[in-house]
Amino acid sequence: MPPPSLENKLVVAIASRALFDFEEENRVFESGDAAGYMRLQLERLEQPARPGIAFSLIRKLLAFNDATAQRVEVVVLSRNDPVSGMRVFRSADHAGIHLQRGVFTQGRSPFGYLRPLKATLFLSANGDDVRGALAAGFPAAHVLTESVLASANYPNEVRIAFDGDAVLFSDQAERVFQAEGLEAFQQHELTHAAEPLPGGPFKPLLAALHRLQQAGDAQMRIRTALVTARSAPAHERAIRTLMDWKIHVDEAMFLGGLDKSEFLREFEPDFFFDDQTGHVKRAALHVPAGHVAAGIANAVP
Structure with a gap:
């Protein structure tokens, strides 16, 4: 053995x-x-x-x-x-x-x-x-131990929601936003739409979940969601990046700065990952949530 x-x-x-x-x-x-x-x-x-x-x-x-x-x-x-x-x-x-x-x-x-x-x-x-x-x-x-517990509505489905920049993707684009503002960010992402974003800290987990799903299981499924503050035209680079990685997500929400928590309440994930403390704390009122202390938003002064 x-x-x-x-x-x-x-x-x-x-x-x-x-x-x-x-x-x-x-x-x-x-x-x-x-x-x-x-x-x-x-x-x-x-x-x-x-x-x-x-x-x-x-x-x-x-x-x-x-x-x-x-x-x-x-x-x-x-x-x-x-x-x-x-x-x-x-x-x-x-x-x-x-x-x-x-x-x-x-x-x-x-x-x-x-x-x-x-x-x-x-x-x-x-x-x-x-x-x-x-x-x-x-x-x-x-x-966040103050989060609510996960819904029991999907017993045979692992449901996980991810933020994009600084979580699934690197914080490359987020740095442009922090330094130059929304208009510069949108233009930067439009210009680089065909260039895949570097992977962020949670790319390995998304890839592992993809492999687990591909292995197949008659009783259990995985459903993933990208929940991001990006909006058109910056959405295209995110989609093309996932295509380049050959990784599929089931849902993608490009919210253009809207509060994510209401959308997460509808998705009902078993867990949500985000790099922004504000997003995580609001999400924790509705779903299990965790803070990813990565990227420019979490840089120690």
Whole structure:
């Protein structure tokens, strides 16, 4: 029998607070009482934690696995201590979430382990860890734990929405907008319409989802949406870029600066990724949302 391997899998590394609702316990930890936090988790060992913001996304992705193929792997990658990790695994087992692997670093930043895990995505409620992961070249998002939970309306469909610039695409065009304004941005994108945009931090995840969809599954589907503030004529470069990548998205919304949250409420994603904190916070009122701290909009002064 060959040794276990994570090659050719969609690997999601996820922090415990992104998968489960540990906000009450986390308040004890944030108060500076690490020992009290560990004690509370141990006392609640037999009490399954409630689903967290990314729970629906993880549960649906794992549904792509069956007896013949293990296409998705979920690994808990957490600042938690190993004792608290026991509750994570027990809560997952109670919820029917199949977890085999976990890395618990007891307060230390865990993102360095993304490389040996060959992670396709890292979801965490710790913004510093997310920035470190993005800097290391991994798709990563800061999960807003105040987000609403995902809708239950599409049990057999993984639904993910992405912003464009600085998320799926590089921030090349966004830099023009920030420096010179909307008119210059529109003209720049019209002039470069036939030139594909460089990939952004989440291109590898979109590509992995595309491969997972292509592998086929009779029970589960993936539906993706590009939700962007771009409008005509800047829409063309985005579409042509996806065509050049040979990656298909199911829906594309070119909103020309309209509030994205109302459209996301209609799409009902299991998760939405955006680089703009304002967009993410408004979206979190309607859907699970995460901040991608990448690009010029998130540059540290």
